[in-house]
Amino acid sequence: MKKFLISAASLGALALTYASPAAMADEHDVASDNESVTFSELTLADGAPDDGTCAERYGTDYRTTGNAENTLEQTHNTTVDGHDIVISSTGGTIGDGILSIENEYEITFPNDQNKEPIEVKVFATGLFGSGSASGVFSDGTCRGKVIIHAE
Amino acid sequence: MKPLLFATISIFTLAITSTSALAVAQRLGPGNKAITFSEVARTDGAPDDGTCASRYGEGFTTIDHPDSTDSALKRSTDKGHDILVTSIGGSVSGGIFSIVNEYEITFPEDETNTPVEVKLAATGLVGSQEATGVFSDGTCRGNFHIEVESD
Numbered sequence: 001m002k003k004f005l006i007s008a009a010s011l012g013a014l015a016l017t018y019a020s021p022a023a024m025a026d027e028h029d030v031a032s033d034n035e036s037v038t039f040s041e042l043t044l045a046d047g048a049p050d051d052g053t054c055a056e057r058y059g060t061d062y063r064t065t066g067n068a069e070n071t072l073e074q075t076h077n078t079t080v081d082g083h084d085i086v087i088s089s090t091g092g093t094i095g096d097g098i099l100s101i102e103n104e105y106e107i108t109f110p111n112d113q114n115k116e117p118i119e120v121k122v123f124a125t126g127l128f129g130s131g132s133a134s135g136v137f138s139d140g141t142c143r144g145k146v147i148i149h150a151e
Numbered sequence: 152m153k154p155l156l157f158a159t160i161s162i163f164t165l166a167i168t169s170t171s172a173l174a175v176a177q178r179l180g181p182g183n184k185a186i187t188f189s190e191v192a193r194t195d196g197a198p199d200d201g202t203c204a205s206r207y208g209e210g211f212t213t214i215d216h217p218d219s220t221d222s223a224l225k226r227s228t229d230k231g232h233d234i235l236v237t238s239i240g241g242s243v244s245g246g247i248f249s250i251v252n253e254y255e256i257t258f259p260e261d262e263t264n265t266p267v268e269v270k271l272a273a274t275g276l277v278g279s280q281e282a283t284g285v286f287s288d289g290t291c292r293g294n295f296h297i298e299v300e301s302d
Contacts, residue, residue, distance in 0.1 A: 045246035047278050093251060093272065096287035097194035100251055100272030102242060123242065123249035123274040125284040127190065127292060134283070135274035138245030143276060 034151040037062040039137070042144040054142035057109055057118075063151075082110030086117070100125045101133060122146060178241075178248045178275070179282060183300040184213045188286075191293035203291035205260050206267070212300065231259035235266065246277045250284070273297065 039058040042050050062079045069076040077085040089104035101124045106117035124135030124146065137146045187210035191203050211232060216225035224236035238253035250273045255266035273284025273295070280299040286292065 041276070047246065047276070093270075096270065096289045097292040098270070098272060098285040098287045100249065100284075102249060121244055121247065123247055125272040125274060127285055127294070135249075136247040136276055138247040140245045143246040145276070 034066045035062075035064050036149045036151055037064075038147045038149070040145045040147075042142060045138055045140055045143045047143075050142070054144070056111060057139070057142060058137075058144060084108040084117075088119070094128065097128045098125065099128055099133070101135070107139075124148060178243060178250065178277070179280065179297065179299050185298045185300055186210050186213065187296050189294045189296070191291055194287055194290060194292045199291070203293075206258050206288070206291060207286075207293060233257040233266075237268075238270075243277065247274065248277055248282075249274050250282060256288075271295065 042054040092101040124133040126133030188207040211228040216227040219225040226234040240251040241249040271286040273282040275282035
């Protein structure tokens with residue numbers, strides 16, 4: 001159960017709207033739920049002002065399409081803007097009404113003509129059942145704050 | 152190297168060794184820390200019987216503990232809490248960090264002096280000198296904010 005919750009508490013499938021593990025267990029199509037992801041305080045990873053790269057990558061909110069493809073190997077998500085997102089690593093803790101998330105994604109940006117995936121790390125925390133988590137993200141070049149809302 | 156760093160980093164810990172100095176500096180670093188709580192409620196959704204308000208109704212500032220040793224990391228507060236650091240975890244990467252720690256806290260208003268196990272998870276931007284996250288002691292949970300006080 002624990003493992004399932006943690007792996008579900010990700011950008012592709014966020015367990016935030018569920019008030020209890022029991023409710024979670026009753027919900028089979030969790031992965032198809034949409035999330036919106038909002039970025040703020042964008043700077044370069046060392047804190048220097050953005051040279052434009054970060055605004056281009058994270059200047060708009062992400063909204064997943066809800067058409068996640070889950071295979072044994074990976075969870076694959078897309079956004080309405082055409083981001084291609086693969087969850088490459090999930091982790092975190094959950095218990096006593098709180099949760100922490102440490103996830104890694106490979107994101108291909110719609111405006112990248114080389115279609116080269118970029119590794120993005122997200123650390124976030126939330127109150128279980130609140131429907132949202134907030135934290136920070138970094139892709140090694142850009143960093144900032146992130147808020148994830150289950151819709 | 153990495154496990155060693157994790158083991159020696161703590162938001163309440165001042166036990167800086169040469170190996171951990173860099174990582175500590177990248178997270179919140181040494182110094183007194185002002186902690187404030189919000190959205191404090193019972194973990195099970197029941198109305199607060201006063202326990203949560205008395206424990207977390209007011210913030211506090213962590214300070215050095217006279218009895219802290221390398222084998223038993225302790226912190227005190229301006230309100231007279233007695234804090235034992237029991238578990239330290241988290242990551243630092245690409246300009247962002249996470250903290251997943253556990254403590255045994257004896258609250259000043261508790262006449263029985265019974266330690267309460269408190270776990271917390273927080274995230275932050277390296278260099279910002281602050282972090283936000285969630286906490287739970289099994290009875291109460293909520294959001295918290297932590298800020299390093301300038302000298």
